Amino acid sequence: MNTKFMRESINKIIAIIFVGISFIGIWQLLRYMIVDDTKSYTRLTLHEYYNQENIDVLFIGASLCYRSLDTQILDESLGMNTFNLGTSSQDMDASYYLIKDAIKRYNVRHIYLELSPVIALHTNNSDRELTDMTGTYIVSDYMKPSISKAQYLLEASKPDYYINSFLLARRNWEKLFDFEYVGSLLETKSSTTYKNFEYGYSQNETEYYAGKGYVANTSRILDNSFYDPYGFKSFRIEGISKDWYKYLNKILKLCDKSKVEITLFCAPLSVHMLASYGDEYDKYHDLIEQMAEDKGKKFWDFNLCKETYFPIESNLYKDSTHLNMYGAEYFSKLMSDIIRGKVIYENICYNSVSEKLNNIKPMVCGITYNSEYKKIIATHKDLFEYRIYVIPNEGNAYLIQDFDFNNEFRINFKEHGTISITARFIKVPSDIQKLEFKY
């Protein structure tokens, strides 16, 4: 009786395991057939991450981290193995679970956590919509299976998204019936470039995966011609999500518990962004500084850097928020100098962004926009008059205003062409700055 019962029980257990394996197998096959990860940096980053002998110093955060810190420069100058685990739109919960994994996996000595103000304003996990989940999936899709990963995904969203989170192929199931797509994807995935985790895709010739998490970009913004929507939305620290605080505190606790040193830092944004944020950025800085002080941690805010230590030129940026490879090279060297104690952080910074803006030469930085308005951003708002001239691709050129303090204007959103701005510095009327933007 007992033997029969045992045999039946074993058979049932085998059945459950077999069904489970078949289920996973089916979904892995579907994932391979329809999930396009051939253009993903994170796939390469995490593959490299899992194959390190040890990581001594870990840099982590969102895109500002992986575009700002060149691990090759840092390895050479610090004489240690560094790794950049930054990923696009990395929220604080992702940072927490990645740090947790890194501490468990490697003998990490020091963690540098980048605190982008843009990420701080993301919504709470339970309010995330599908588009907000991209930042989560960019990380989770390439994390090795573990209880910690499951926990991360369960906490990352409301239950509505669990299927998408755990069964990747479900996200774009319709693609299974697009045979051209499936064929082309399978072809790309069978290439040695993909199999060997090399970066074979280039959206444009200016960007490449440089290794150990760092992504280099060679494009430059010339003559302060920043033109993007990022600075339009007002930045208010009241908008910082509860989950951001929650996971930041968890990270700090985890590091304390694991006896791993952690330093908080903000990578340098362009002057254009700082001028857009205005005084509110200082509130953000003060907030983190206070938190760091309370927990006994260091906080380095490179947005307060004096020009002599980190230039404010736009050609070090690929856009208003991210450094290009020239800027990253500069910044990586500065970072390593500070880590090594060659340069003292407190000596190279202003006390606030407002002080910094007041101390630099007045200038017009660029244009920021939303769906209706365009706004000219300048370091000293009331010291410039603008002549705005629009040259549409179709139709006649027209003047919007002739040397006026007004810095907001509208152009039909369907129209495309060139905006020509002549900015006159009122204190020295002969000081004219000319800027052109494609819109």
Added chain:
Amino acid sequence: MNLISLDFITFAIITLIVYFFVPKKYRWLVLAISSIRFYYVAGIKALMVLVVASLGTFFSAIIIERIPVGIKKRKILLATSVMLIAMWLMFTKASRIDGVHFHLSVVPLGISYVSFMLISYLVDIYWEKDCSDKNFFRFLLYILFFPKISQGPITKHKDLAKQLYEGGQLSYKALCSGIQRMIYGYFKKVVIADRAAMFTEPVFADIHTYSGSIIVIATMLAALQLYCDFSGYMDIVLGFTEAIGLKMDENFRHPFFSRSVAEFWRRWHITLGVWFKDYVYTPIAMAPFIKKIGKWGRKKIGKRFGNSFIKVIALSVVWILTGVWHGTGINYILWGTYWGGIIILSAVFESEIGKINSLLNIRTSANSWKIFQMLRTFLIFSFGILLTELNSLQDYKAAAYNIFKQFKIWNLFDGTLYSFGMDKTNFYIMIFALIVVWTISILQEKISVREKISELNAPVRWVIYAGSISIVLFLGIYGYAYNTSNFAYTNF
């Protein structure tokens, strides 16, 4: 708690596990607690209203049972109790009508089903076909049993209560078989019904703008959608019940294989049909007054009239009530009249229809004739759907005008079909899924598909299980991109 939500699946799994590990004599308590928890999600007020209604019925049944047969009080108590339940149902339904000046703040989930169960319980006690329950909490479990509370099946107390109290006979085979049925139910619901809704909802919401050909396709799809939705729900419910070793009445038996409308209603929403037959049709047909008129008619006007009169009266009442039970608008009364009319005519003129068939030399045993009859029944049912989907006279006019004057058959071939709601890929998936259901239905008429699967080699069987779950998860219409449609009968 929607049956296609993660909440419900988690809830069902937990209930199943606890049920398995609890001694048999306490299993009814597990179901009672789960059912109260399930109903509690719909609102504490609704739960309280239901408890009060159940309490009233519980005591009425005990008193009715105690009063000896033949005492007038017994009849009065039954009539009063039934009237109160019927009025409760009517007021609740009436309060949903637009323009009505009173609105009940509490509309209990599944009120139409609950009220019918309460009535059938009382009547069965009165007729001495059943014994009253002496334990209120166990009676409450019969009423609240969560798989059937929102959409039935309408089970009689004598058929279900004993099973619930005694606890199911658990077996690995029943568990697997029940889960298989649940997966099939989910397949019908999320792969077919909710996909079809992507097409039918925009068409019925703005019938004026669509050509006749599109309206016809939407109408036929709506019929299939309703079937897959409702029978899918039943498969989930009955699958779960089977998994815990219980058995409830079937509600569907491949209705689209019916060759007549009467047969259709013996295969569609079976428990509702049985309820109306037992508690409305038969009492009317057997009522002394009606019988007297029938007898009088047979003598004075003719045998046929006398026999038909009883049928006509009983069927008319049944179908008007069926219409009202399904919905509160005038369109539902129209729908009841439509079905009642067809069924009455085909019953009364049965012999004439037979004569016409033989006159036209139609061999009624031929497969082609059978297929024609099935198609005819399906089209009659589909047209009935059109009656309930539209809300105003203008809508009916527009539908008729577009079908007869603006048919535009080319809309089926020029891509218009895929231009609203459902694209080509989804359309083909739906067709494929319908073929799967149709094939399984044909097989089920002859064999038990689930038994056949259980006879397959274990690895094949296991891959089928994993594959079926994957298909539902992969192709289902649910989650972020879609508004999960509720089950069609949830509001009843």
